[in-house]
Amino acid sequence: MMDEQTPVDAPALFTPLTVRGITLRDRAGVSPMCMYSAADGFANDFHLAHLGRFALGGAGLVLVEATAVEPRGRISHHDLGLWDDSQTAGLARIAEFLTAHGAVPAVQLAHAGRRASVREPWHAGAPLDDSDAADGLGPWPVVGPSPIPAGSGWQEPKELDAAEIRESVQAWAAAAKRAVQAGFSLIELHGAHGYLLHSFLSPVSNQRTDEYGGDAEKRMRYPLEVIRAVRAAIPDDVILSYRVSAVDGVVEGGTPFDAVVEFARRAGDAGVDIIDTSSGGISADRSVDTRVRRGFAFHADFARELRQRTGMLVACVGFVVDPEQATRLIEEGSADIVLLGREMLDNPNWVQHARRQLGADEAQHWDQRFGSALTPRLHTLERLDAAGETPLSRFEQSPVR
Numbered sequence: 001m002m003d004e005q006t007p008v009d010a011p012a013l014f015t016p017l018t019v020r021g022i023t024l025r026d027r028a029g030v031s032p033m034c035m036y037s038a039a040d041g042f043a044n045d046f047h048l049a050h051l052g053r054f055a056l057g058g059a060g061l062v063l064v065e066a067t068a069v070e071p072r073g074r075i076s077h078h079d080l081g082l083w084d085d086s087q088t089a090g091l092a093r094i095a096e097f098l099t100a101h102g103a104v105p106a107v108q109l110a111h112a113g114r115r116a117s118v119r120e121p122w123h124a125g126a127p128l129d130d131s132d133a134a135d136g137l138g139p140w141p142v143v144g145p146s147p148i149p150a151g152s153g154w155q156e157p158k159e160l161d162a163a164e165i166r167e168s169v170q171a172w173a174a175a176a177k178r179a180v181q182a183g184f185s186l187i188e189l190h191g192a193h194g195y196l197l198h199s200f201l202s203p204v205s206n207q208r209t210d211e212y213g214g215d216a217e218k219r220m221r222y223p224l225e226v227i228r229a230v231r232a233a234i235p236d237d238v239i240l241s242y243r244v245s246a247v248d249g250v251v252e253g254g255t256p257f258d259a260v261v262e263f264a265r266r267a268g269d270a271g272v273d274i275i276d277t278s279s280g281g282i283s284a285d286r287s288v289d290t291r292v293r294r295g296f297a298f299h300a301d302f303a304r305e306l307r308q309r310t311g312m313l314v315a316c317v318g319f320v321v322d323p324e325q326a327t328r329l330i331e332e333g334s335a336d337i338v339l340l341g342r343e344m345l346d347n348p349n350w351v352q353h354a355r356r357q358l359g360a361d362e363a364q365h366w367d368q369r370f371g372s373a374l375t376p377r378l379h380t381l382e383r384l385d386a387a388g389e390t391p392l393s394r395f396e397q398s399p400v401r
Helices: 045-056 085-100 162-182 196-201 221-233 257-270 300-310 323-331 342-346 350-358 368-386
Strands: 017-019 022-024 028-030 061-068 104-110 186-191 239-245 274-278 313-317 337-340
Touching: 022 104, 028 350, 045 061, 045 085, 061 085, 061 186, 061 337, 085 104, 085 162, 104 162, 104 239, 162 186, 162 221, 186 196, 186 221, 186 274, 196 221, 221 239, 221 257, 239 257, 257 274, 257 300, 274 300, 300 313, 323 337, 323 350, 337 342, 342 350
Parallel strands: 028 061, 028 337, 061 104, 104 186, 186 239, 239 274, 274 313, 313 337
Antiparallel strands: 017 022
């Protein structure tokens, strides 16, 4: 939906999108990226500076990294959390800053399930063990739908019983309420990458024989209960997104894509507004792990299929690096929103540069506090380029005698 200030011929990437009365100023969002920089789940100044720069850089949507709904749902000891009211204030600072600088503030709620209790990526993301306990950062028990480890050397998860599943559903809902209290306008549920919601959906990790496992219908039950509980816990004007793994990423026995499509339809009926398309993660065993080949926009085909077959809004993540690429994904119907992670880390001003590259409205290009310096800089660069001058020109001239 365009607003009055958007030119009719604006590039698709810069056509605003309105969902539940909330408008994204552009379709470029920041994907949730775990920074492993929290203590006891609390957000700190690092998170404010890290996320705030994306709003200043022009992103329409900024998603706070995977934020655990209970302590045992953390990936590592240093994940963010929203399992306690006291954790709300730090995240509220972030939501307030993002809002003040034009971005829609969002948070991804998560429970790592059987893939919890691991080291940070710079320590290979390996499961915690007794050697970590010596530093006071030892492992904790993990949970899942069935007592099946994520891979060789990983903990065997405790199988959640029906009562614990009901408690877990309420933990998601309580965290969602805290997210709203903190000021977030969009909540995403992390249902991908082998984490708890995904592990219930997949036959690889869910081999239960009760009402929460067996056929595809029963494997959907827990994630759908979470969706309904969260939707009931948040106001109607808060957007609800759900990240899926379009494929489990295993050699055999994974969730068929048709089943993912059907789940997405059911998620939409339960109150989800946006399907965020990712892939893989159900197994940590590289001998059976068959990841989708990493190429440019490598989830776009899945996203397009989900969008066409469900009629839902879809976000696409996965090596989107170029503004023309991003706007073409929207134009061709592969996505309604493009999410960038590593590209934004490399260049927090990616959206502002995209405006110039795509010829979007110059008046919206920079925050005026930056634009007063950067617009004259651009004009100087253009003049020097037209004159054939380069940063090394002075060194190539005859020396002054």
